[in-house]
């Protein structure tokens with residue numbers, strides 16, 4: 001007797017979401033509850049990426065790092081402390097990205113030029129030049145920025161978030177055309193914003209991504225998580241040997 005799995009079964013335990021918010025910015029949940037709820041709907045990894053500017057960066061990242069460190073031995077999913085640099089003047093973006101990393105953020109996002117908000121023009125470029133890990137909801141990103149994102153291997157985001165998602169189809173098409181890596185995130189602010197991998201797959205297909213490319217988007221997120229974990233293990237080893 002042989003078993004065959006429904007193809008969607010493969011999506012049950014694959015969700016990786018590298019863009020979420022807690023009460024430390026404008027999310028509804030404290031970190032422990034957000035992680036618990038993510039785990040309960042089948043996530044394999046989550047990053048906590050609150051909105052940051054110069055006022056709160058040194059308050060929030062250490063709290064998120066503390067929550068993540070406390071949880072780590074007790075949860076089976078990968079939980080990463082992160083940051084989303086939000087509505088910063090262009091000249092400040094590079095320094096804020098650097099400061100976020102120094103404070104312990106493992107996934108650094110810059111809040112991109114969504115068509116739903118008056119984000120400063122040039123934010124996409126500044127984020128890519130600053131070496132952010134992910135440019136969230138980059139809106140009608142231009143060709144120069146697409147080429148630069150490819151060169152710097154900055155991930156562009158397909159989003160499950162209302163309104164930011166208006167340009168998903170454009171971003172998917174252009175990123176694939178120019179060979180820029182894509183990821184899919186929820187930008188969750190409340191528990192009902194978390195999604196299953198199966199729903200994420202539907203959003204990717206809805207953005208016009210062909211069925212045979214959908215897996216590669218999940219794999220991109222996995223590779224980013226693995227890279228970050230390797231980097232932080234190496235840093236941990238270095239600290240121990242000092």
Ligand SMILES: [Zn+2]
Nearest residue numbers: 021026051189
């Ligand atoms: Zn928000």
Ligand SMILES: [Zn+2]
Nearest residue numbers: 019021084187
């Ligand atoms: Zn966000």
